[in-house]
Amino acid sequence: xxxxxxxxxxxxxxxxxxxxxxxxxxxxxxxxxxxxxxxxxxxxxxxxxxxxxxxxxxxxxxxxxxxxxxxxxxxxxxxxxxxxxxxxxxxxxxxxxxxxxxxxxxxxxxxxxxxxxxxxxxxxxxxxxxxxxxxxxxxxxxxxxxxxxxxxxxxxxxxxxxxxxxxxxxxxxxxxxxxxxxxxxxxxxxxxxxxxxxxxxxx
Amino acid sequence: xxxxxxxxxxxxxxxxxxxxxxxxxxxxxxxxxxxxxxxxxxxxxxxxxxxxxxxxxxxxxxxxxxxxxxxxxxxxxxxxxxxxxxxxxxxxxxxxxxxxxxxxxxxxxxxxxxxxxxxxxxxxxxxxxxxxxxxxxxxxxxxxxxxxxxxxxxxxxxxxxxxxxxxxxxxxxxxxxxxxxxxxxxxxxxxxxxxxxxxxxxxxxxxxxxxxxxxxxxxxxxxxxxxxxxxxxxxxxxxxxxxxxxxxxxxxxxxxxxxxxxxxxxxxxxxxxxxxxxxxxxxxxxxxxxxxxxxxxxxxxxxxxxxxxxxxxxxxxxxxxxxxxxxxxxxxxxxxxxxxxxxxxxxx
Numbered sequence: 001x002x003x004x005x006x007x008x009x010x011x012x013x014x015x016x017x018x019x020x021x022x023x024x025x026x027x028x029x030x031x032x033x034x035x036x037x038x039x040x041x042x043x044x045x046x047x048x049x050x051x052x053x054x055x056x057x058x059x060x061x062x063x064x065x066x067x068x069x070x071x072x073x074x075x076x077x078x079x080x081x082x083x084x085x086x087x088x089x090x091x092x093x094x095x096x097x098x099x100x101x102x103x104x105x106x107x108x109x110x111x112x113x114x115x116x117x118x119x120x121x122x123x124x125x126x127x128x129x130x131x132x133x134x135x136x137x138x139x140x141x142x143x144x145x146x147x148x149x150x151x152x153x154x155x156x157x158x159x160x161x162x163x164x165x166x167x168x169x170x171x172x173x174x175x176x177x178x179x180x181x182x183x184x185x186x187x188x189x190x191x192x193x194x195x196x197x198x199x200x201x202x203x
Numbered sequence: 204x205x206x207x208x209x210x211x212x213x214x215x216x217x218x219x220x221x222x223x224x225x226x227x228x229x230x231x232x233x234x235x236x237x238x239x240x241x242x243x244x245x246x247x248x249x250x251x252x253x254x255x256x257x258x259x260x261x262x263x264x265x266x267x268x269x270x271x272x273x274x275x276x277x278x279x280x281x282x283x284x285x286x287x288x289x290x291x292x293x294x295x296x297x298x299x300x301x302x303x304x305x306x307x308x309x310x311x312x313x314x315x316x317x318x319x320x321x322x323x324x325x326x327x328x329x330x331x332x333x334x335x336x337x338x339x340x341x342x343x344x345x346x347x348x349x350x351x352x353x354x355x356x357x358x359x360x361x362x363x364x365x366x367x368x369x370x371x372x373x374x375x376x377x378x379x380x381x382x383x384x385x386x387x388x389x390x391x392x393x394x395x396x397x398x399x400x401x402x403x404x405x406x407x408x409x410x411x412x413x414x415x416x417x418x419x420x421x422x423x424x425x426x427x428x429x430x431x432x433x434x435x436x437x438x439x440x441x442x443x444x445x446x447x448x449x450x451x452x453x454x455x456x457x458x459x460x461x462x463x464x465x466x467x468x469x470x471x472x473x474x475x476x477x478x479x480x481x482x483x484x485x486x487x488x489x490x491x492x493x494x495x496x497x498x499x500x501x502x503x504x505x506x507x508x509x510x511x512x513x514x515x516x517x518x519x520x521x522x523x524x525x526x527x528x529x530x531x532x533x534x535x536x537x538x539x540x541x542x543x544x545x546x547x548x549x550x551x
Contacts, residue, residue, distance in 0.1 A: 003217040029345060030292075033292075033342070036338070052322070052323070052324050053324055053327070056324055056327045056328055056330075056331045057327070057331075059331040059334075059335070060327065060330055060331040060334055063331075063334070063335060064330075064331060064334025064335060064337075064367070065334065065364060065367070068337055068338070068341065068360055068363075068364055069360075069364065071341055071345075071360070072341070072357065072360050072361070075341075075345050075353070075357075076357075133323045133324075134323070134324070135323065135324050135327070135384055180519065
């Protein structure tokens with residue numbers, strides 16, 4: 001076992017362990033934190049595959065932004081675990097079936113055939129020369145060959161953002177809020193009047 | 204000595220690499236921690252003089268041993284874990300706050316040759332590392348089992364996520380101008396005198412980056428996460444002794460990190476402002492440290508000058524002012540670079 005293998009097995013073990021904890025642990029905040037750990041271990045595995053751009057973006061987007069917002073929500077809700085555990089036995093057969101199906105699909109998609117030695121060797125030749133920049137190659141592909149799918153995906157996300165805001169926003173006429181533009185426009189003479197009057201002699 | 208080199212030769216290659224890297228890491232972290240200690244001293248002195256006071260001057264000559272005394276005091280204090288707190292997370296939070304602030308230094312180049320890891324995607328790495336810093340604050344607030352701490356951590360999470368976007372967009376501008384994510388290359392790209400430094404063509408982005416940096420580090424006037432006047436001390440209200448000290452270290456280490464990044468990205472890093480005789484005599488590391496110190500002084504000056512922002516004002520500034528400014532400037536840059544003959548303004 002080489003040094004790299006040892007690192008791989010370490011991060012793989014952490015990833016699987018934390019992924020198992022995400023679904024089994026009772027406390028939702030801890031569960032979210034284990035998901036963070038799972039993301040970070042996955043990023044480390046990608047780094048081992050020399051996919052440094054994907055690894056860093058996984059940490060930046062999912063760990064740095066998405067999971068923070070997730071934690072934000074999870075921390076504020078009060079989950080009643082007893083209610084959540086109800087009917088565990090009833091749902092077990094259906095849930096189990098779905099789980100088995102998903103494992104089978106993943107095995108088909110990323111089975112040993114896809115990672116045969118020939119394919120990996122082909123990928124490895126690209127990485128061989130020292131100034132190869134993963135980021136640059138990915139950017140070139142995204143903005144030339146795949147520019148339309150990329151832009152369409154971006155527009156779909158934008159639509160989703162606008163829809164989410166439109167669905168949840170409600171104007172409440174009774175809420176008082178400040179308009180900074182009007183605050184800045186205010187001049188002293190609008191608010192204040194200086195009255196000149198004679199001093200009155202002390203009685 | 205000869206025995207030592209013989210011993211070194213017998214070690215396997217991977218452990219040689221590991222040891223060598225460990226030595227380099229120590230060589231970065233020890234001076235960094237010392238600078239953090241003396242930055243706290245500098246802050247108290249600078250703000251003291253700005254408020255026509257003297258500042259700490261009792262411990263050691265002219266108060267120079269004050270940070271050591273502070274450190275010893277914090278080390279000797281009891282660490283109190285509140286009842287009802289989540290003990291494991293309560294202790295892990297300060298560690299999680301400090302760790303990202305140190306990790307990011309792995310890719311920061313101090314001079315042309317002095318860098319721990321010259322990574323191609325260095326700029327992204329720094330962004331990813333600093334974006335993890337928020338976990339320390341959020342977990343601290345939740346694990347303390349205290350309302351004040353929780354409010355502080357929620358404020359901090361919202362603020363950091365908002366300002367990270369503005370910061371990221373400002374860095375997109377740097378990326379467009381330099382054409383690389385490698386921090387060393389970005390600095391080298393600005394060679395040849397201060398009129399080549401990126402803060403000139405990217406002036407709006409430079410301002411946005413600096414302001415977002417102050418907000419990201421939870422410094423005044425953006426320190427609502429602590430907000431002594433409303434929520435006592437925010438997320439670290441329940442922390443004492445060394446656990447509190449770690450939060451303190453993290454804040455100051457982050458300040459130094461962001462100052463170093465500002466120097467590298469916008470102010471030419473270790474390069475002299477003029478490329479001729481008296482200026483080139485100063486060693487590159489000297490220029491780098493000077494620029495970092497000047498930016499750190501700005502941080503301290505801001506704290507002594509401005510009152511704290513109100514929470515809704517912070518959100519408004521982040522979302523409605525800083526982000527639109529960066530978006531407009533990126534659009535302007537793109538247009539000028541691709542459609543006009545003045546592309547040389549941004550892109551060398």
